[in-house]
Each structure stands twice: as C-alpha cells, then as structure tokens.
Amino acid sequence: MSSKHEFSRLKTDILIIGAGGAGLRAAISAVESGCSVIIATKSLLGKAHTVMAEGGIAASLGNVDPQDNWKVHFKDTYEEGVFLGNWKMIEILAKEAADRVYELERYGALFDRTPDGKIMQRAFGAHTYRRLCYVGDKTGLELIRTLQDKVAHSNAMVLDEFVVSKIITVNNRVAGAFGISMRDGTFKLIECKSLVMASGGLGRLFKVTSNSWESTGDGLALAYRAGAVLMDMEMVQFHPTGMVWPPAVRGLLVTEGVRGEGGLLYNKEGERFMLRYSPQKKELDARDVVARSIYREILAGRGTEHGGVYLDITHRGAKYIKEKLPSMYMQYKEFAGIDISKEKMEVAPTTHYHMGGIRVDPDTNMTNIEGLFAAGEAACGVHGANRLGGNSLVDLLVFGRRAGISASEYAKKVKQMKFDDSIVNEEIDRIISFTENPTSTNPYILIDQLRETMSKYVGILRSAEDLQKALDTITGLKGKARNVGILGGLRFNPGLIACLELNNLLLSAELVVRGAMERKESRGAHFRNDYPNLSDEWHKNILFTYNEGKNDITFQDVPELPDYLKDLFKEGQA
C-alpha cells in the first residue's frame, strides 16, 4: 500500500532523541565536534522530565567532607546497586563526575555554596559522605536551563513537540528515524549517520509515579524493535516518599532532600520505625530498603489514614525549610493545604526510575546496532539493581557527553545508509490508521488498565503468581490494542500520541514482567516474596532481544571487578 500522505526530509550527521539532561549534554559535544545535529523531543525545549529533578547531583568534590573521593563514590554505587552494575561504567562515572559538575558551573550554573565559597554538598541516602551538589530543591531546573542556553546558542536544530515513532536501520546500522510533528501534524523523515537515544525512562507504566508524561518507554521500544539489546528491564526503582493525599497528586515526589536535611519517618503509632529496619543508616539507607520498610509498615496496619507513613521535618523550623526545600513547601501548601514547617507529611512509595534499559558498550555508549548510541535513563549499566539519589543527574552529564563524542566520531567515519521510502510509507499508514476507524477502542482506557495492573502486581513486592496475572492482563491488552484509534486529525492530537505510546508501554511492560519472572531472587529494587534472598547464582544480567516478533531472553555474567577495584572492598580501604 502506498501512502497518500506527504512527508518532509531532513538530513543530519547526528540525531539525538530526547532533550533531557542526557540529550542536551550529548548535543553540546556533538556540536563541538563540528557535526550537524538535530534534537527531537516530545515536549518543548526546557520542559523535559529532567526539569523536575530536585535533590542534587552526586560528585565526590570533597568540599564538605574532604575524605570523599571517586573510590568511595564507586564503592557506594556498586554496593548499593547490589553488584549488578557494570564496574567500568561506574568507574567512569565516579571519576568524571567532578569535571562535569565544574563544567556545568563554567556553563553558568549557580550551585549553593559553602561558607568558603565552594559548591555546597548535602547528605543523601546511602552516600557515605555529603556528596550532592544542589540548587535548593530545583537542581534539575538549573541543569536544564544551563544546558538549554548552551544549545540555544549553538547551531543544533531543535524539533520540539515531535514524536519519533520509528528508528530506521539497514543491515544492523542506523539510517534514520521517522516521526510526527505535533504542532502542525506533519510527518518528517530524518536521515542520520548516528543516533543517540536519550529518551528517558518508563515511569508512566505505573499508576502511582513521579514521572512526567514523556516517560512512556518509547526509546526502549523503538531501539528494541530496531534490534538493540535491552538489559535488566525488571529493575524499576520505587522511591520511598511520594505524596499520598489528596488522590489527585498521589505519587508526586517528595525529595530525598527532606530526609537529607533531617526529616524523620514515623508510623501511625509514632514509632520511628527505620531504627528497627536499619539501625545504622536509618532514614538515609538505600531507596529500596526504605521503600520496603515503609511498605511493610503500611501492610502491617501501621500506616496513616490515607495509606502512608509520616515524614516530619518540622523541627528544622520554617525559615530553614523555606530556604532549603522551597518546592516541597510550595507543593504541600498548594496541593494538600499543609504547611510542612508545622505539620507532618504523609508519604508512601512511588515509581521513580528505571535502572534497566538499552545495553551499551561501557567505553563508547554504542549499542549492538552500529551507529545507535544510548545515554541517560534510557541506557542501562551504571545503577545495577538500585540507583543512588543524585547518581542520575551525573550519569546524564558524564554519559551524555561521552555518547555525543562517540556518536560524532562514528558519524565522521561512515556514509549515510540508503533505504527505500517504502519503510516510511508503511509507517505513515500505521499512524494514519489510528485516525481512520471511528468504532475503535479508546487508547486511554487500555493505558489506564495497564498502569493499574503494573502498580498492583509488579510493584515493590513481587511473586510468581502476581507476575503471571500481570502478564495475562498484558497479553489481553495487546489483543485489544490492535483495534485502538482516535477521532480527530494529525495536528496536536494527544489521543493519537496515546495510541503510539500504548504500543511502547505494552512492550516495555511485558519485558519488565518477563524479567521479573526470570529473576528468581531478591536484589535491590527487585524483591520477590517467593525468593526473598540474594542469590549468587543470579549475579547475572538479563538480556532481551527482539527476534521476529518474539522476545528472546538470555543471561550474561556480570563482568567481574578487576583486582584494583576489588581491593576497595577490603577492610580499611577507600
């Protein structure tokens, strides 16, 4: 079938999908290398998910705790990721973190300061030292604005409110991508030599989430369908503290900065229960530990009226709270009518981050598809089974930059791959078909059912039985999804975008569930009631490969630490 719809063509050396921290930082490197760059993003420039990041960015500057160094940062990250992370990537992250933070300062970011004029650093869960550089509780905003300014003053082209729906490869090499511009409803084909996937995570897969609407796993699904290997998809982080009341804001994040600044957790009976679950690290233990502890308190009937626990920062006083946690103060005041300097907050875990994602080469960030790179939350490797707070923002900068550099080097070496327009016409027909069937199923209803199912069965505590229920529902929804459609045309039609996203959500969901079924152990954020212990046998990454409509699942041993890094874990080191 040939399509009657027209499309325009763009050509570039490098296409970057995503204008969050990872995509923008990649763009800066790519532009600096002299390559032509196009950035595609579903939202407007400066509004990507990263803009919400609050607590800070981790780097062992040692400004507050001089004992800190990259080795301790390495150790914390590897250990709290429960040994599932890729040591090479963690070493790169820990070593390059400081440079990237200072670079951000050189680009114009203004961090909070120590009394002697250096970048201030705050405590965060499971970081041995005070390591998070921050800008109040608006660190992501500062990071995005700083990078956004750099990009705005470069010759990178930004396609905003543009939804990429397909990646085009030829003989296992990247050739381009295709998508629809929401603003004018036109189709565009972008031919490129290399492509950086910086599309973020999949938090919207769950009903209770801190994530923005963009996080629908698009990049994972697009890369996977193009042949890229995904890894450890089951590893979804539930942040211990999301809002619970009123229902309209359930899931909205309450930054770990609250606990970093001294916030304490209590159950309904007024017990500071973290003393029982984690006598050493208490409220500031790793996220998976705190999230499970809260969840267990709620299950045991010691939760609050609205199904949460209390988080109390009132002892810090109004002035301190307004200065250090202005967004939290605003958030509770506006949305819940609560003054957190006088009253306790009610909190419960919320879906927050995806440690799994696209498998990349630790040195170049290239995937198994030549010319396809990935960085940021879309990529997998650094955070293992549990991400530390502040380690995502630094990941965006460190690996965004590296992916941008590698993608430029690659683009300079190769010629543009040629392909036939029939691929494009097929894709246009697929998209148009959603708008042509008036008796079709409403995509929003299916998305709702999916999110409900994921939060119910694939959450903090998992079991074979629950996972099977989830898989059955997903299979059913996949059937119904064949018939989804929407009224209206191509221009700014959110329903149409929902149709596209639904397929990505379903695919991501299936892989999360399948991974969770396979991993018969409990490690970090992945907890199985029926296999509650960590298992040496499962010191493995789970790999997912798309094979003619089927999902192939294989396993690989986690790369072993070299001796110089093993030594860090011997007593008295680091």
Add this chain to the structure above:
Amino acid sequence: MKEVTIRIRRSEPSVSSDVHYDEFKVPVGEGMVVLDAVHYIQQNMDQTLAVRWNCKAARCGSCSAEINGRPKLMCKTRIDSVGDKITINPIKAYPVVKDLVTDVSHNYEIAKKIPPFTPKEGLSAPFKMFQIDVTRSKEFRTCIECFLCQDVCHVIREHHSNYFGPKHMVKVAALDMHPIDAIDRSELLHGEGGVGYCDITKCCQNVCPEDIRITDNAIIPEKERIVDHAYDPIGILIKKVKNRRW
C-alpha cells in the same frame, strides 16, 4: 460525587475560523486540579481536546491557561479554589495552535538573542562564589518559562511592540546578577529589547507562579542600569524617586 461545569474554548485556526465553547460536566474528587478535569474530558468525553502539559507538578511551565479569566497553571489550580463553573481559555498573548495550545516559539527566538553567560576573563572553574552573591541571581533562576507574565503584559498583548517581555527581563537579570558574569546586556535591552516600553504596571509579577518579583527585582534594576548608558525617561524617574530623601 460532586460535579463541576467546565467550558473550554475550542478552535483550530489553520483549519477553520470557527471558535466556540464546549461545555462538560466533570465529577470532582478531593484535591483535583483543573488539569485533572481537562484530562478527564480528554480521556472520557472528547479525545480530540488539545492541551499541553508535562509534569503535573508545577515544575515545567507547560500548562498555562486563563482560568475564569486569570492566567494560571492548570496543574497548580485546585478546582475547589475556582468554583463550580470554570471557563478555560488559552493564553492570549500567542497564536492558538489548537484549543488550549498556543504557539510560544517566539520566546525561543528571543532567547537566542540574549548573550549567554560569559565568565570574567582569567577565571576558571571551580569558581569561588559566596552564597550571598549567588542568592541575588537565584530568584530569577526559578523561572519555569510558563509565559504567564508575557500573557498579562499589556505591552505585548495590545501594542505588539518589539518589547522582549518580562520573562526575558527575568532571564537577563539572572545572567546580569550572576556573580562572575562579564557581559553588559543593557544596550541590547534598551535597543532591540525595548525595555523602555515597560511602564512598570507590575501585572506580570502578580501572576508569576514562582513568585518572582519581576518588576521590582528584575525590570527596575535593569532599567536603572540602562540609564547609565542611554536615555530612558521611566528609568530616570525611578532613580529620582528612589534616591529622594524623605
């Protein structure tokens, strides 16, 4: 469950000149914000309704609209704060793309014209800066680029002059008050930026969801700065008033 009536302005100018209001009855739960109601409509009543949003946490500045005539973020406006009859219009300062979505791209063009942060010569990171100096710029850095201030500025709304607008004054102030920035942006503001058109009505700072004191802390100081370089009657007036000893 309680119900509210939501009226929404519908149009798609590139397709037809038709403009009308659709009315929807929406059930409201506790704590619901206006954006929740719009989503409810979109998901259950009219899937073609166009709206721009992203974070639903008042962080990204995407969901600006006029709610019962007042420029606000839809995700930060609780339904119980605006009553049982709610009319939503797109912001007026920019052309409508469809329904509640407007074309704000002009702002990105202006942003390109404002010279970026440029550190004083001879300095290299890590910079030494003190909290007290950093704090001066911080207020302006909380701007979420919602363009609500642009929406209410009468200079932009009515006169279509080449005034950059309050949002961009905030940006310039953020840069100018960076403790180690080296550039003087005042000539640009006075010339192409058109800051002289601003007659300090303060409408902009009254609608800013981030409570930035746009007129008092960004525009007036920038005007004062400009006076040193060029003739700006309002700026001079402010200076006179400010320096007067009572």
